[in-house]
Amino acid sequence: MSQQASTHNSDAAFQPEGLSFRLRRDSAGTVWLDRNGTSTRVHLHLCFPWTEPQRFLSLRDEDKNELALIKDPDELDADSRAALEKLTEESRFVFPITGIESADPDFELRVWKVRTQGGPRQFQTKLDDWPRPLPDGSLLLRDISGDLYHIKDPDALDPKSRRILWAFMD
Amino acid sequence: MNTTSTERNQEIVRRYTGQPAAMPPEVRRRIEDAWGGGPVQLYALADLDHTLNLSQDWVALGPEHFAIHRLSNNPGSEPRLTIVRLANVREVKEVPGLTCTKVILSGQPGEPALAEFRYSQRQSRAVGALLYVLRQRIEGKSAEHDGADRIYAEGVAKPIREAQASVASNRAAIVWRLLGYLKPYRTQVALGMLAATVMTVVGLVPPYLTGYIIDTVIRPFQDGELSEEAALKTALVIIAGLAAVFVTREAMTWVRLRKMAVLGEHVARDLRNDLYDHLHKLSVSYFSSKQTGSIISRVSSDTDRIWDFIAFGVVEVSLSLLMLIGLGCVLIYLDWQLGLLMTLPVPVMLYMIYRNGRGMQRMFLRAWRKWSNLTDVLSDTIPGIRVVKAFNQETYEKERFGRRNATVTDEFFRIHHRWTAFWPFLLLFVHSMTVAVWFFALPRIVGADPTLTAGTFVSFLLYLGMFFQPIEVFGQMSRMVNRSISSAHRIFEVLDTEPDLTDVKTPVQLDRIEGKVDFENVTFSYDPVRPVLKGISFRVKPGEMVGLVGPSGSGKTTIINLAARFYDPTGGRIMVDGHDLREVDSGAYRQQIGMVLQDPYLFHGSILENIRYGMQTASIENAVEAAQAANAHDFICKLSHGYDTIVGERGHTLSGGERQRISIARAILHNPRILILDEATSSVDTETERKIQEALDRLVTGRTVFAIAHRLSTLTRASRLFVIKEGRLVEQGTHSELLEKTDGVYRKLHDMQRELHEMYAV
Numbered sequence: 001m002s003q004q005a006s007t008h009n010s011d012a013a014f015q016p017e018g019l020s021f022r023l024r025r026d027s028a029g030t031v032w033l034d035r036n037g038t039s040t041r042v043h044l045h046l047c048f049p050w051t052e053p054q055r056f057l058s059l060r061d062e063d064k065n066e067l068a069l070i071k072d073p074d075e076l077d078a079d080s081r082a083a084l085e086k087l088t089e090e091s092r093f094v095f096p097i098t099g100i101e102s103a104d105p106d107f108e109l110r111v112w113k114v115r116t117q118g119g120p121r122q123f124q125t126k127l128d129d130w131p132r133p134l135p136d137g138s139l140l141l142r143d144i145s146g147d148l149y150h151i152k153d154p155d156a157l158d159p160k161s162r163r164i165l166w167a168f169m170d
Numbered sequence: 171m172n173t174t175s176t177e178r179n180q181e182i183v184r185r186y187t188g189q190p191a192a193m194p195p196e197v198r199r200r201i202e203d204a205w206g207g208g209p210v211q212l213y214a215l216a217d218l219d220h221t222l223n224l225s226q227d228w229v230a231l232g233p234e235h236f237a238i239h240r241l242s243n244n245p246g247s248e249p250r251l252t253i254v255r256l257a258n259v260r261e262v263k264e265v266p267g268l269t270c271t272k273v274i275l276s277g278q279p280g281e282p283a284l285a286e287f288r289y290s291q292r293q294s295r296a297v298g299a300l301l302y303v304l305r306q307r308i309e310g311k312s313a314e315h316d317g318a319d320r321i322y323a324e325g326v327a328k329p330i331r332e333a334q335a336s337v338a339s340n341r342a343a344i345v346w347r348l349l350g351y352l353k354p355y356r357t358q359v360a361l362g363m364l365a366a367t368v369m370t371v372v373g374l375v376p377p378y379l380t381g382y383i384i385d386t387v388i389r390p391f392q393d394g395e396l397s398e399e400a401a402l403k404t405a406l407v408i409i410a411g412l413a414a415v416f417v418t419r420e421a422m423t424w425v426r427l428r429k430m431a432v433l434g435e436h437v438a439r440d441l442r443n444d445l446y447d448h449l450h451k452l453s454v455s456y457f458s459s460k461q462t463g464s465i466i467s468r469v470s471s472d473t474d475r476i477w478d479f480i481a482f483g484v485v486e487v488s489l490s491l492l493m494l495i496g497l498g499c500v501l502i503y504l505d506w507q508l509g510l511l512m513t514l515p516v517p518v519m520l521y522m523i524y525r526n527g528r529g530m531q532r533m534f535l536r537a538w539r540k541w542s543n544l545t546d547v548l549s550d551t552i553p554g555i556r557v558v559k560a561f562n563q564e565t566y567e568k569e570r571f572g573r574r575n576a577t578v579t580d581e582f583f584r585i586h587h588r589w590t591a592f593w594p595f596l597l598l599f600v601h602s603m604t605v606a607v608w609f610f611a612l613p614r615i616v617g618a619d620p621t622l623t624a625g626t627f628v629s630f631l632l633y634l635g636m637f638f639q640p641i642e643v644f645g646q647m648s649r650m651v652n653r654s655i656s657s658a659h660r661i662f663e664v665l666d667t668e669p670d671l672t673d674v675k676t677p678v679q680l681d682r683i684e685g686k687v688d689f690e691n692v693t694f695s696y697d698p699v700r701p702v703l704k705g706i707s708f709r710v711k712p713g714e715m716v717g718l719v720g721p722s723g724s725g726k727t728t729i730i731n732l733a734a735r736f737y738d739p740t741g742g743r744i745m746v747d748g749h750d751l752r753e754v755d756s757g758a759y760r761q762q763i764g765m766v767l768q769d770p771y772l773f774h775g776s777i778l779e780n781i782r783y784g785m786q787t788a789s790i791e792n793a794v795e796a797a798q799a800a801n802a803h804d805f806i807c808k809l810s811h812g813y814d815t816i817v818g819e820r821g822h823t824l825s826g827g828e829r830q831r832i833s834i835a836r837a838i839l840h841n842p843r844i845l846i847l848d849e850a851t852s853s854v855d856t857e858t859e860r861k862i863q864e865a866l867d868r869l870v871t872g873r874t875v876f877a878i879a880h881r882l883s884t885l886t887r888a889s890r891l892f893v894i895k896e897g898r899l900v901e902q903g904t905h906s907e908l909l910e911k912t913d914g915v916y917r918k919l920h921d922m923q924r925e926l927h928e929m930y931a932v
């Protein structure tokens with residue numbers, strides 16, 4: 001933590017909800033939370049990455065102590081919102097799958113060969129690890145290293161991908 | 171770790187991730203040229219660029235520099251290099267996301283970052299190793315590192331190895347290796363195969379005889395060309411031949427089934443023994459990286475499936491092939507036109523079966539998924555039934571189960587619709603061939619100039635009936651063979667795991683150790699880079715009791731793991747009675763070590779058996795004495811079955827403190843020279859703790875003791891205390907000596923505990 005950063009967690013309790021702080025992005029790309037004249041470098045934790053990705057954003061310091069819980073970004077001023085936007089983009093990133101080449105078992109693993117927006121990728125899941133259906137009808141896959149893959153609209157994929165996916169969908 | 175395991179890891183990286191198995195030489199050269207100071211010591215792939223597209227950027231660490239090598243977006247132009255002097259880096263920050271982690275190297279506060287890169291979780295071990303060393307360097311500490319290729323490949327391959335636990339191997343190699351297990355029984359195999367071959371070939375005879383009897387006996391007799399006497403005589407010979415054929419055939423079937431069934435058991439038994447023996451050679455690290463269930467199923471159900479393969483798979487598949495070829499030849503021999511008519515569609519049918527199998531596989535997969543949804547409800551609610559009832563959610567759970575039950579049934583319906591339609595369809599195809607045979611054959615029999623005899627035609631029809639069986643076998647066997655190969659793969663994977671601890675060729679036999687234990691500058695790490703112990707040195711005299719204290723995660727358990735030689739140190743050495751532990755016969759050594767752990771393990775069996783575990787020959791008297799010394803005798807006798815009470819899994823459940831006292835009795839009976847107590851009294855009430863403490867006091871006399879405790883009060887008997895912090899021995903001395911150091915770690919721990927005690931004391 002840098003020298004100017006100091007946190008007074010107790011202050012938070014006395015602040016009314018809402019605009020008691022501002023978020024600011026510096027030239028190095030770090031996002032700071034300014035409150036009562038102190039600046040703290042913050043990380044973003046999504047409370048509901050899938051059911052409510054835009055709401056309930058938990059801002060935490062280096063030691064993962066919660067500094068603020070943003071129930072809705074609309075509570076923030078425009079600059080803070082912009083800084084927040086930058087923060088969320090990368091932390092929320094998962095590989096967006098645009099097509100599936102194959103999903104064949106290889107002994108204990110299922111080997112997925114997929115196209116993602118950022119290029120082709122090959123990953124593995126355990127044989128009995130099924131894609132997780134999300135409330136919005138999309139599918140989420142998690143590979144054995146922990147990387148996440150998202151199929152936004154399974155029905156919009158090409159016929160071959162859909163045929164492969166058929167066994168994994170309801 | 172040796173080169174071969176690095177090569178294996180590289181093979182896995184190549185095969186499963188599609189990313190380079192090592193940093194390409196030209197990238198390495200370019201980086202080294204650019205920073206002009208020493209070799210690349212560690213590297214990792216940064217596989218996401220700033221737009222979060224996949225990329226192949228490399229990050230590298232040298233003695234004085236950090237570098238990022240980025241391929242340019244437009245092909246043809248030079249890659250971009252970012253070189254950062256380590257001296258300028260003040261801080262390394264990681265911003266973890268769901269999948270992408272961003273790393274920022276920053277210099278002076280307020281200035282733009284010196285460098286940043288992004289990577290997906292797949293690279294996290296390799297990047298983590300690099301960042302660890304980088305941070306150590308920034309803090310001015312030297313960090314050990316060697317084998318950049320090894321660390322990179324191991325880091326990327328590890329999750330794959332853990333999940334599939336596989337060395338990349340192909341199916342043919344596995345079948346071949348499996349067949350190798352038949353070698354010791356080769357005469358038996360030969361006999362079995364011979365019997366099977368005879369059985370098949372002989373099976374082709376009856377239809378031929380049928381045709382023959384029609385053409386040479388019945389027809390000539392009906393046409394008046396053969397006398398009744400001659401006809402009967404020939405007929406009898408043929409009937410006798412037929413009988414002989416059937417007898418031979420069934421005799422051969424008996425030989426084949428028996429030989430192969432027995433052989434299958436032999437092989438399964440051999441594999442089970444090999445596996446179990448091998449498991450005991452593997453070090454504890456193997457078991458901590460695998461799920462118990464998966465190891466157990468390899469020894470039990472996987473070897474069982476091998477029986478299927480040996481007893482049926484091998485023979486049935488090769489015989490069906492033989493049968494098909496034999497039938498084809500016989501048919502073409504009997505009549506080449508009709509023969510071709512019959513054999514040519516066979517590949518088509520095999521293809522249809524194959525296609526059907528593929529389609530069914532997808533359906534099975536889907537059904538399997540729904541099935542596991544259903545069983546998930548069960549494994550959720552049955553253990554959690556009290557929560558369900560407490561929150562009155564029975565109706566919800568019943569509906570949830572009912573819904574999933576309905577969907578899984580729908581899937582089964584789908585499967586049944588498919589196969590029930592497919593087989594009649596296939597049979598119809600076969601029958602249409604029969605009709606075609608009739609259609610083409612009859613004009614040739616009844617025509618003016620018959621080119622086909624009635625006997626040949628009948629034989630033909632009978633052969634036709636035999637055609638379907640081998641084809642069906644292929645359909646059924648492919649599933650079974652596939653499953654057996656997967657099982658074999660899992661078995662070989664264990665057998666191929668090399669133990670990381672091996673005894674030297676001629677180990678030193680320590681028959682009765684004195685108990686002098688020296689740690690000489692011992693370092694140790696579980697993973698490639700992060701050291702857990704950083705140069706621990708101490709000397710424990712025979713019969714001395716030392717206490718290990720320190721914050722959680724400081725490395726206390728690790729120290730005793732090394733003392734028991736569950737692992738070997740990465741650096742330095744451990745001497746017992748003046749011998750390096752690595753040169754000591756580990757079996758004989760462990761024989762003289764006793765351990766009482768926080769969560770003691772009792773085996774399934776009686777309490778007596780559990781106490782005698784490790785000293786099976788001890789007399790009952792001694793066992794009872796040990797139990798008395800352990801303060802366990804009293805409660806054991808109160809159990810209705812006394813020492814014969816069955817404990818362990820599914821047995822009588824004992825409380826934590828009771829189990830602990832049984833394991834102390836076990837250690838007392840075992841009479842070890844070196845005793846290890848890892849938080850032996852951490853989770854029991856004060857009364858039980860006092861009892862256990864009394865038992866321990868009896869146990870510790872006259873041997874070397876390492877005792878770990880969080881409650882410092884339990885270490886009053888220790889002659890010296892070692893305070894461990896972050897992998898180092900920071901303080902040592904007696905309780906009162908340590909308390910004198912007013913700003914010492916021990917003093918702090920002590921004060922804190924006293925405060926807590928006073929705060930919560932009733």
Ligand SMILES: Nc1ncnc2c1ncn2[C@@H]1O[C@H](COP(=O)(O)OP(=O)(O)OP(=O)(O)O)[C@@H](O)[C@H]1O
Pocket residue numbers: 458696697702720721722723724725726727728729
């Ligand atoms: N099998 C393992 N694989 C990888 N890391 C491990 C393993 N066992 C322990 N560690 C790590 O080594 C460090 C030291 O662990 P150790 O168990 O020796 O601590 P400890 O002092 O016994 O702590 P505690 O008081 O909580 O039992 C910890 O950071 C832990 O995460």
Ligand SMILES: [Mg+2]
Pocket residue numbers: 726727728
């Ligand atoms: Mg421990």
